[in-house]
Amino acid sequence: MKNKSLVSIDDYSKEDYIEILRVAAEFEKNPVQNILEGRVVATLFFEPSTRTRLSFESAVNRLGGRVIGFTDSSSSSVSKGESLKDTILTVSNYSDLIVMRHPLEGSARYASEVATVPVINAGDGANQHPTQCLLDLYSIQKTQGTLENLKISMVGDLKYGRTVHSLIMAMSYFNPTFIFIAPDELKMPEEYKLFLDKKGIKYEEHTELAENIKDSDILYMTRVQRERFADPLEYEKVKNVYILKNKMLDGTKDNLKILHPLPRVNEINTDVDTNHKAYYFPQALNGVFTRQAIMAKILGLK
Amino acid sequence: MKEDKKLSVSAIQNGTVIDHIPAQNLFNVISILGLDQITENLVTFGTNFKSDRLGRKAIIKVSDKYFKDIEINKIALVAPTAKLNIIKDFEVVEKREVIVPSEIVGIARCMNPKCITNNEHIVTKFKVIDKNGNVALKCSYCEKITDQQHLQIIR
Numbered sequence: 025m026k027n028k029s030l031v032s033i034d035d036y037s038k039e040d041y042i043e044i045l046r047v048a049a050e051f052e053k054n055p056v057q058n059i060l061e062g063r064v065v066a067t068l069f070f071e072p073s074t075r076t077r078l079s080f081e082s083a084v085n086r087l088g089g090r091v092i093g094f095t096d097s098s099s100s101s102v103s104k105g106e107s108l109k110d111t112i113l114t115v116s117n118y119s120d121l122i123v124m125r126h127p128l129e130g131s132a133r134y135a136s137e138v139a140t141v142p143v144i145n146a147g148d149g150a151n152q153h154p155t156q157c158l159l160d161l162y163s164i165q166k167t168q169g170t171l172e173n174l175k176i177s178m179v180g181d182l183k184y185g186r187t188v189h190s191l192i193m194a195m196s197y198f199n200p201t202f203i204f205i206a207p208d209e210l211k212m213p214e215e216y217k218l219f220l221d222k223k224g225i226k227y228e229e230h231t232e233l234a235e236n237i238k239d240s241d242i243l244y245m246t247r248v249q250r251e252r253f254a255d256p257l258e259y260e261k262v263k264n265v266y267i268l269k270n271k272m273l274d275g276t277k278d279n280l281k282i283l284h285p286l287p288r289v290n291e292i293n294t295d296v297d298t299n300h301k302a303y304y305f306p307q308a309l310n311g312v313f314t315r316q317a318i319m320a321k322i323l324g325l326k
Numbered sequence: 327m328k329e330d331k332k333l334s335v336s337a338i339q340n341g342t343v344i345d346h347i348p349a350q351n352l353f354n355v356i357s358i359l360g361l362d363q364i365t366e367n368l369v370t371f372g373t374n375f376k377s378d379r380l381g382r383k384a385i386i387k388v389s390d391k392y393f394k395d396i397e398i399n400k401i402a403l404v405a406p407t408a409k410l411n412i413i414k415d416f417e418v419v420e421k422r423e424v425i426v427p428s429e430i431v432g433i434a435r436c437m438n439p440k441c442i443t444n445n446e447h448i449v450t451k452f453k454v455i456d457k458n459g460n461v462a463l464k465c466s467y468c469e470k471i472t473d474q475q476h477l478q479i480i481r
């Protein structure tokens with residue numbers, strides 16, 4: 025992993041995942057370590073994502089490093105028409121590591137080819153967001169004690185949701201069973217089901233939420249967004265179908281944990297927040313440990 | 327050779343005959359091989375010949391030119407069925423087939439409008455994959471798949 029960019033979740037092997045999770049657990053025990061002292065991490069956010077940026081910057085700060093960068097492209101030279109290549113080459117001179125978020129797909133791969141320092145993809149359009157996937161893995165392992173043989177229900181927008189696609193790829197090493205719960209318009213794409221068939225991984229597809237989560241270990245919720253529907257009437261029909269309410273958790277397994285990449289809109293009722301099965305806020309904290317681990321491994325400090 | 331073909335596309339003394347090109351992709355083959363740019367060699371082509379396999383096929387003849395494998399394999403995207411006859415002194419001295427390469431650099435455009443390659447000056451790069459028995463391209467940048475139907479050759 026040393027000096028290697030992290031652009032896509034499949035840039036890492038199963039062994040890499042396990043190693044990242046091991047180091048993340050180390051940081052959870054001991055989050056303040058000065059190993060990044062004297063190092064500069066550039067956070068280049070060509071589109072705003074406050075949550076992701078703060079998580080990375082918190083991780084850098086807790087490791088004693090410094091952050092430079094911008095929070096959206098309107099405040100940078102990009103607004104003057106500078107090419108991505110030129111921005112990346114320039115910032116390479118000023119930093120040891122680049123964390124970037126960009127609205128265009130493939131931008132991070134391109135940046136990693138151009139940059140003279142490693143690049144971490146913090147989201148490139150609808151394509152990849154590998155650190156989110158690794159923090160999801162960390163959250164699953166931490167709450168279940170293992171990644172092996174788990175039953176994972178995924179709910180909501182399974183068609184466009186990049187987090188669920190990445191999670192499927194990453195979890196495929198650990199013999200999971202998937203339950204896909206989505207409206208017909210937002211069903212899991214064929215290519216992912218083919219991938220699972222090829223790997224011999226079991227999955228079910230449903231449109232009903234409440235009755236299909238009873239024997240799950242993980243319930244992964246996502247937003248159903250209005251703009252994904254060609255027909256607004258279709259959205260109106262399903263918008264309230266995929267809302268998790270506390271009552272639905274009656275009779276679910278005791279070890280069940282509810283994950284969500286956040287921010288949520290209304291897909292998890294606030295009455296779920298106090299249930300011990302709600303895990304989406306601790307999940308966000310795990311993001312800091314996981315990003316500490318990823319940066320430390322890439323910079324060869326762990 | 328059948329009489330009608332002889333009349334339509336005259337024989338060449340030395341060079342390459344590319345046969346079994348799907349007629350609808352003739353101009354893609356011409357542009358991928360840069361045949362519309364060369365000024366020295368004599369290039370003749372004929373199209374809409376009847377073909378049992380392809381329905382309608384096209385033929386290109388290029389005098390005094392022998393293609394490298396890497397050039398030939400570029401046309402796998404649009405004419406995987408093509409066969410090349412290497413001609414010396416009016417005789418076919420060698421027959422070659424198109425081999426589908428595992429990677430394609432340049433040549434094609436990614437069909438994803440939100441792909442970085444459609445927004446900055448970047449040479450496109452694809453892994454060649456199989457999609458339901460057809461050649462398709464997986465963009466090395468945005469990871470989206472461009473299938474035959476959406477394939478666009480970069481000029």
Ligand SMILES: [Zn+2]
Binds near residue numbers: 437465
């Ligand atoms: Zn692309």
